Amino acid sequence: MALAVTIIIAVAICFLTVLFSYRYVRKTFDSIDQVLDSVLAKNTDLPLEATADNRLSKLTHKAVKIIQMNTMDISQTRQEKEIIQSFISDMSHQMKTPLSGIAMYTDLLLEGRITEAERQEFLSRVKMGTEKLQWMMDSLVKMSRLEVGAIELSPVSTGIKQTISDSISTVYGAAAKKNISIQTAYFEDVSLLHDRKWTSEAITNILENAIKYSSANREINISLETLPIYTKISITDYGIGIAPDEWNSIFKRFYRGRNAKGVDGAGLGLYLASLIFHKQDGYILVDSKPGKYTTFSMFLQNCKK
């Protein structure tokens, strides 16, 4: 008798345990199913709490993250598309000015009723226009290759001294024309993670700007300083300077500084330079006092020992 009762109770307990386990598992699966449904519907407004201290809440939280990653990828692609669109419209606009100049002066030259002095003048303007277009084309080709990723920069551990002196020799002639001396403070050569060819190109752009916007007969200073993670290369000129509210804009494509009107340029040099540094996990900062000085600081990663 007692045995029969024990058996019945045991069976009942087993049955109840199985029943409750089954219901619990079913409920959990239903909840997971709900979460997955939301993921499929890209709905971050999940039916379940993402802020409780239990397993299901953690799962919900992770589901929200997955949805976010997804939306982020989509918005990134959309952004890139917008960048390309605005780039094309910017570019066509920028090419228009020199092109229409060339067309106009060629027309005038073809008409023929002009003095010799005028002819010389028009020809030199045509030459200026073509030079500007040429320079823009060169920059555009480099830029598009970098942006599309057709050229992969290969930053390797190499001494920076040679890279800097390559850039200095490229701009030496332009500096000499304005009687500007480029002074480099003594520094020990350090190995930095960089692609020599492209980094030299970026530094050259910064130096060309320094020369362009500096007054004649002044100095340009180059210095180098090693910090814990990065090494900073600074180039200072004593020219027209850049107002603080423009610091964020000058690295934009086709942006010309307010002070830069009247100086030849297309607004591509700094953009290209900052692109090159970003591609190597480096960056550029600017500091300036209008009318006094401008310092561009370029940061490249130190090589890990």
Added chain:
Amino acid sequence: MPVLSTQGLKKHYGKEPHIVRALDGIDIAVEAGEFVAVVGMSGSGKSTLLHMLGGLDKPTDGKVIVDGQELAKMSDEQLTIFRRRNVGFVFQSYNLVPILSVYENIVLPIELDGNTIDRAFIDEIIDTLGLGEKRDNLPNMLSGGQRQRVAIARALATKPSILLADEPTGNLDTKTSQDVLGVLKMTSTKFHQTMMMITHNEQIAQLSDRVIHIEDGKIVREGRS
């Protein structure tokens, strides 16, 4: 959908006529992957703003929405868990636990949430932030710049929806600031981390994708770089 947004956010202290409007109608939207800098003088309301965004303080009026959820609607306990999972903080004063090693400090928020540690990810963060040799050191053996890099690593470790940095270089000299900021920018790009930084320093703000200027609790200027 923005990761973080505010709608008509206000924070007033005191009562008329001596009312102080620390924040007076702020509308911000930060998209995923963006690095936004909020620049203002001391007293402009920027720190109050960051406290509201991180759910450390409640607004007088308006909404703060992170990941589609309104912070004001949560209980204190929910808010604590929400912050732990979704918000990473980097403060001026590092706020490291002095008796824990660099590594232990970094993984602390993961352990608090009872999650297993993704070792490969943590090692990558430590390596990127140049902390490899210091991982077993205690915080008091580190320089200011190194401590702040540990704080950045800790904030990144949980892969938060948004990283909030309040004057992250306020206690550092100019050179170290540039170094730490560079690494903050580099890691945020590398790990696709959405980030908002509060600073008074215009030069540091250059590293961001977008700068929002605030004065007297209002947005006065906004520009994409």
